[in-house]
Amino acid sequence: MLSLIYKSEWDIALEERPIPQIQSQHQVLVRIRATGICGTDLGIISGKYHAKPSIILGHESAGDVVEVGSGVTTLKPGDRVVIDPTYYCGQCAKCRTGRQNHCMHKGVTETGVSSDGTFTDYYVTEDRFLYKLADHTTYEEATMTEPLSCILTGINQIQLLPNFRTLVLGAGPIGMLYSYALASKGVTGTIVEISAERRDIARSVAPQGWDVQHSLGDAVRLHSPEDGQVDLIVDTTGLLATPSIAHLAHGGYLMLVGLRDGESTFNPKEIVDRSLKIIGSIDSLGTFATAHYLIEQGIVPAKKLITHAFPVTDYSEAFAVLGCDLKGRLLKADSTAVKVVLHSGGA
Ligand SMILES: [Zn+2]
Ligand SMILES: [Zn+2]
Incomplete structure (x- = not known):
């Protein structure tokens, strides 16, 4: 599957990677349809935010369920879903004290930062991190759920x-x-x-x-x-x-x-x-379902805020409208966009 890889500062490229496989009973294989470009992605590319080299970038995603593990009872192939990319174990000292957004395993589990992300065709996660989309919610709109969830976590404070x-x-x-x-x-x-x-x-x-x-x-x-x-x-x-x-x-x-x-x-x-x-405030903590609701109900008009969409193969152009000039190695404050989404091809 064609994947957008972070190699080093100002060096990203499309490369072929193997399709990930389900390895435990609560895992789900999702075919990615759309992923929003986040300020974090711009920060990683411009060297302002650390990410693991050779990682697949991207974390604000929606797609279709392709395959489910034997223990998954709430989802089936064909379901349209949005992904909560903020993995947490639920058992470490941070998770057990209400700080799941700072799970101690984040250093190896953060989607699109320290663990493979979603600017690609397929992604494996667990059923607990997936939320079904209403028929009227588009994949593009759903990509706004994760950033909105982070914001609700901020406002809760x-x-x-x-x-x-x-x-x-x-x-x-x-x-x-x-x-x-x-x-x-x-x-x-x-x-x-x-x-x-x-x-x-x-x-x-x-x-x-x-x-x-x-x-x-x-x-x-x-x-x-x-x-x-x-x-x-x-x-x-x-x-x-x-x-x-x-x-x-x-x-x-x-x-x-x-x-x-x-x-x-x-x-x-x-x-x-x-x-x-x-x-x-960083990442989301117990707010993803509410963000999902606000977008589904149109209370937060995600569609209005998505100004551009590109196929993942046109990533240079997509980053350029956000002021991120990959060739010139320059991150400008000026931008003609609000939210930019990349579409994945699937296979
Ligand atoms: Zn983000
Ligand atoms: Zn944890």
């Missing part, structure tokens, strides 16, 4: 009120999904985006009641001309923690979800004195 003055920094897929997930809880806010092209797209796909601004300062002034403070800032860029803290109201939250190396500074006295909360 906030004692959210519908009247929180809220900013989401970055209008990429994660920023747009955050705005929709927050909107589903009654929150309205502002999306901040420096790229003019992405601002235009964001304006056309933002949830009702949300606006789009080009700078953090403008967004804060718009929301709270009186005190210049907001209650919740979600930074998906990984670059704006320090200026964000200055704009948080007492008891406010800074949610950090951009995987980017860097240094930020804060004054501990300020954090204490103003009861500020700085939260990091």
Whole structure:
């Protein structure tokens, strides 16, 4: 099967790999139909996020069940499914203390990072990580389930009120999904985006009641001309923690979800004195079924946020629309896309 392989920094290629086989009774062989390109993939390719060389990339996927192990009772060949790629063992110290997203086996089991992923034709997982798709949900739409699930996990860490003055920094897929997930809880806010092209797209796909601004300062002034403070800032860029803290109201939250190396500074006295909360969140924890529901019900309009789709063989073009120039070895902030999906061929 033709697979998109991570070889080393800025070096990815299509290579033939053997079709994986079911090896235990709860495993399921899935024929992959569509996989979303994630910021993590861009981070891996550009050398900002570590992945195991020779791994098949990709983790936001949907497809068809092809074969099931002898112990599988809830799925059968032909079922259309979305894959929860966040493997956890359920038995290690992290899993037994409610931190399955940090399962101690992650170093060898993380789909598309430390274990073979889904930019390919077939993938083996366990029945507990598969969710059936409704007839009206497309494979493409279903690829948004995993990133949405990560976002719901982030939001679960906030004692959210519908009247929180809220900013989401970055209008990429994660920023747009955050705005929709927050909107589903009654929150309205502002999306901040420096790229003019992405601002235009964001304006056309933002949830009702949300606006789009080009700078953090403008967004804060718009929301709270009186005190210049907001209650919740979600930074998906990984670059704006320090200026964000200055704009948080007492008891406010800074949610950090951009995987980017860097240094930020804060004054501990300020954090204490103003009861500020700085939260990091990665991967999903008990939220996949809810993400699946929100997409199935159209509460989060996945279709609207998918701006491009390519066959996996056109991966260079697909990465290019996300600002990732593979030949030039350059990751640009400008992008003409929100979510980009790759289709697998199957056999
Ligand atoms: Zn992802
Ligand atoms: Zn575990």
